Amino acid sequence: MDKPPIIHIAAVSIPAFSHQASLLEFSKRLLHLHPHFHVTCIFPTVGSPPDATISTLHSLPPSLHVTFLPPIPKHHLPQHSPPAVQIQLAVSLSVPSLRNALETLRSTSSSSSPIVAVIADPFANEALEIAKELDLLSFVYFPPSAMTLALFLNLPRLDREISCEYRDLKEPIHIIPGESSMVTINGPDLPEHLQDRSSLSYDLLLQRCKRFDLADGFLVNTFFEMEEAAITALQRQRFSLFPIGPIAQSGSETGSGSGPGSGSGCVEWLEIQPPRSVLYVSFGSGGTLSEEQVNELALGLELSGQKFLWVVRAPSNESANAAYLSNEKQSNNNNNNNDIDSDNFKDSMQFLPSGFLERIRSKRQGMIVSSWAPQARILSHNSTGGFLTHCGWNSSLESIVCGVPMIAWPLFAEQRMNAVLLTEGLKVGLRPKAEGINGVVRKEEIARVVRDLMEDGEEEGNGIRRRIEELREGAGCAMREGGSSTKALSQVVERIENFGS
Incomplete structure (x- = not known):
């Protein structure tokens, strides 16, 4: 039987180790189940890359590559702003080099297998705009829960309907109206970026949430058996949702786990x-x-x-x-x-x-x-x-x-x-x-x-x-062959294959 043709995709993260680690683990699982894929991960940086990220590069499969964009100097960012603001501004400042990297990967003259799709971190979703410009399929890889994704996708509506600070609301918030099976959230338990609606943190996040309409689908690091209510509610809202988790490190990981001070x-x-x-x-x-x-x-x-x-x-x-x-x-x-x-x-x-x-x-x-x-x-x-x-x-x-x-x-x-x-x-x-x-x-x-x-x-x-x-x-059942998350990932692969054919 002939081998399927190589399919090349790009995955864009943010300058934060936890997000980078999750995207790398997802990429390794994709390549394990679908070895005809190749993935190039693109990481914006603030200063030098995190040492923890560098240590993970020694155990990557040969079809997974990492590219670090030119670093954004720390002094170019507002020094007293929250890390979430600094990260988002660093990504925005990296857009020219990100566009250049994606254009190069898209070019048939510079690559034997040009990329056909882009998978972007929610805080790097400028990549969705670039993907549309380059006629590429685009997904959001969402490292947190489906419940958090539900909040982000519905934040523009909440912003219009609620006039006060969320923390001052007397009643719990129903993130999706009419979905009584979902857990309700009190205002003070919303993410810290939403606690001051006059802040730059809130404005940046709101603008990112409005950009999600550009995505062709959402790959969420959860599994159906754990978040059935949130997943079903989002699908009823007609969002193209693929619960492909849990993407997590296993107890057999090595990386930094040896030598002095390694724990x-x-x-x-x-x-x-x-x-x-x-x-x-x-x-x-x-x-x-x-x-x-x-x-x-x-x-x-x-x-x-x-x-x-x-x-x-x-x-x-x-x-x-x-x-x-x-x-x-x-x-x-x-x-x-x-x-x-x-x-x-x-x-x-x-x-x-x-x-x-x-x-x-x-x-x-x-x-x-x-x-x-x-x-x-x-x-x-x-x-x-x-x-x-x-x-x-x-x-x-x-x-x-x-x-x-x-x-x-x-x-x-x-x-x-x-x-x-x-x-x-x-x-x-x-x-x-x-x-x-x-x-x-x-x-x-x-x-x-x-x-x-x-x-x-x-x-x-x-x-x-x-x-x-x-x-x-x-x-365990979700990640086995025939499990809910494995099937969801296969659906994503099929969409990318059909788009690239």
């Missing part, structure tokens, strides 16, 4: 812990807590009496996403020695409560890792019984794929919406209650929630474990 010691530590006994605590690649909250979290974990593995990042009193655009080495944060007994390590952890490291060591209760750890390996480990997470969608999916129940601690972006979906919609996690103007979660509340999740005798925790195990099985 490999924490996997060895897990090996000697009882099954499902350890709470994994991490706030993603960019999340930070205030110094007060770091102290309360440390004392709450200790007070819970439960074993924990905590990926600690230095506190920031300025922003919950202070590390999001930083280019620190994900696997080697100035401190190559994560030995809790090391004087160097203790010196780097001076912001933790006095005596905390010594107490958890003497009680053999926990392990502290600086800045980075092999998350997928940890979540898939038999000793891991819970995940205190910032509710980034990549992390949430990794937890679901591994069947690990969650404590939802959202920080920024759409993470509050994810927390609502996880705790109120899917009921696979608990959410601690904050207090005071600064929204600090106190140690007693932390200890209570940790015990409720981790202890076998707690009815609430048992129900959560049962439901996330069902969701884990659903995720």
